[in-house]
Amino acid sequence: MSRPGAGRRPLVSGNWKMNLDHLEAIHAVRDLGLRLQPADVTSVDVAVHPPFTDIRSVQSVLEGEGIPVALGAQDCAVEDRGAFTGEVSPVMLARLHVEYVIVGHSERRTHFGETDAVVAAKVRAVLRNGMVPVCCVGETVDERDIGLTQERLTAQVSAALGGVPAVEVASLVVAYEPVWAIGTGKAATPGDAQEACAWIRGVVAQVAGEEAATQVRIQYGGSVSADNTESLMVCPDVDGLLVGGASLDAGAFVEIVRAASRTAR
């Protein structure tokens, strides 16, 4: 099956959230390394986003054992350094060879009050430090029910990416994560995912131009499993997946990577 997308290399990311301590994390990435075959990663990129306390351990295993998985983080501070007790600097993440940083996940927006302005500042902090933001956007069930999905996505994408140079927008990742699909077992239908991702690409075109919109990678996230991966990945505007629960089990995650890579060939 060939992808109608414009040569965008799919990215399958595992968001571990607040799960797996550093010892469990070492075990999990070793397991991932044993299961992943070279063919699994010839046409897709794979990343894991462990909790902060795991990152150094996971980095050592990935680099020491040559596992073809990029290192990610789940959040970062807006500032590079200073009196911000409890925050984790993007400079420190970059020093640990973190490549991708999730920004504006709905759990951060909902539980920690992150506004569109904070998310925008974090996108800039990640870019400033040479890493790739994975900028999460998505509507709540109430917004969907009253027909506000497109309006909400437009507002979130414009706020996060407005004013960012087009060449940097082209290199980043937007994750469409409808809040009602996260952790519920109720993934968006491929039709709904495609419609939203195409809409997001249109907003990126308005904000940063057609060229950036053609290159930006847009992931779908929310109850992704091996069973729904292929149907989501064949959508022309879905360039990858942000996987929560199913990424905690190396076997399940590799099945998702494999299914994604089948659609990418």
Ligand code: PGA
């Ligand atoms: P889920 O989480 O796959 O467990 O629904 C996705 C996410 O929040 O990134």
